[in-house]
Amino acid sequence: MKTRKMNRDWIAAAETLSSALPYLQRYDGATVVIKLGGHAMSSDAAMDMFARDVVLMQQVGVNPVIVHGGGPMINAMLERQGVISEFVSGKRVTDKATVEVVEMVLSGLVNKRIVQAINSQGGMAVGLSGKDAKLITCDQADPALGFVGNPTKLNPKLLTTLFSNDMIPVIAPLGAGRNGETFNINGDTAAGAIAAALKADRLLLLTDVPGVKNAEGEVVTELKAEQIRQLIRDGVIAGGMIPKTETALEAIANGVRAVVILDGRAPNACLLELYTEHGAGSLIRPD
Numbered sequence: 001m002k003t004r005k006m007n008r009d010w011i012a013a014a015e016t017l018s019s020a021l022p023y024l025q026r027y028d029g030a031t032v033v034i035k036l037g038g039h040a041m042s043s044d045a046a047m048d049m050f051a052r053d054v055v056l057m058q059q060v061g062v063n064p065v066i067v068h069g070g071g072p073m074i075n076a077m078l079e080r081q082g083v084i085s086e087f088v089s090g091k092r093v094t095d096k097a098t099v100e101v102v103e104m105v106l107s108g109l110v111n112k113r114i115v116q117a118i119n120s121q122g123g124m125a126v127g128l129s130g131k132d133a134k135l136i137t138c139d140q141a142d143p144a145l146g147f148v149g150n151p152t153k154l155n156p157k158l159l160t161t162l163f164s165n166d167m168i169p170v171i172a173p174l175g176a177g178r179n180g181e182t183f184n185i186n187g188d189t190a191a192g193a194i195a196a197a198l199k200a201d202r203l204l205l206l207t208d209v210p211g212v213k214n215a216e217g218e219v220v221t222e223l224k225a226e227q228i229r230q231l232i233r234d235g236v237i238a239g240g241m242i243p244k245t246e247t248a249l250e251a252i253a254n255g256v257r258a259v260v261i262l263d264g265r266a267p268n269a270c271l272l273e274l275y276t277e278h279g280a281g282s283l284i285r286p287d
Helices: 008-019 021-026 044-059 071-081 096-120 157-164 187-198 225-233 241-253 269-275
Strands: 031-036 063-068 125-129 136-140 149-154 168-172 174-177 182-184 202-207 222-224 258-263 282-285
Touching: 008 021, 021 269, 031 044, 031 187, 031 269, 044 063, 044 096, 044 168, 044 269, 063 096, 063 187, 071 096, 096 125, 096 168, 096 174, 096 182, 136 187, 149 174, 149 187, 157 168, 157 187, 187 202, 187 241, 202 241, 202 269, 222 225, 225 241, 225 282, 241 258, 241 282, 258 269
Parallel strands: 031 063, 031 202, 063 168, 125 168, 136 174, 202 258, 222 282
Antiparallel strands: 136 149, 174 182, 258 282
């Protein structure tokens, strides 16, 4: 005969599940686009935890879409291939040789690693790039930067088809030009454009900081769009946070219900944001 005594950890786990019920109901059927940066791919353990969270989200009714970057992996491969990068105003010039390496790394090495991690946790992930099924059509963002694209047209039908078959899209931020060129797209920009095309309920931008900070250096848990604009004007939002907040503002302006900037290094960051009262990071809403 087996006997077992209840302990505090079991009770706490049950209470956590019970308190999540309103949020599980809230996000049932919702589309959530997640931008996964290189920081969250720093170890196999981090990747497995992220993949488990994504599969859990789908199991409880969310339609997750993963858009990933891969800057550190691209840099390493360019160095290995002997491709020397040029920079204009701090931005990499993506010539033909460079974009070939970018496509190889993003659509191959990085994309398939994420797909395999999700599938290993019981999900059904499908690896794509913006070139598949005309998902993302681009114009050249800046002639001085070469094959760097700005999304101009999206075809979300492929993604909704995958949702209806319980599959999880994992998208490399590449797009096709009007003349068949391959363009590299900033990962945040690609995620924002996809979220807008899907009218997503949430866009989660996983980064390496806890969120948007105010002048006192404190993370602000909820902001309106105009507050973000004012923080940029005041110079409080600066550096790498500017393009992320600009992506958030554009996504909101184009139909995304809310954007969250949060620390992708934190364990279970996506689950904390969606299924707990306190959330995680900085939630940005329309005015």
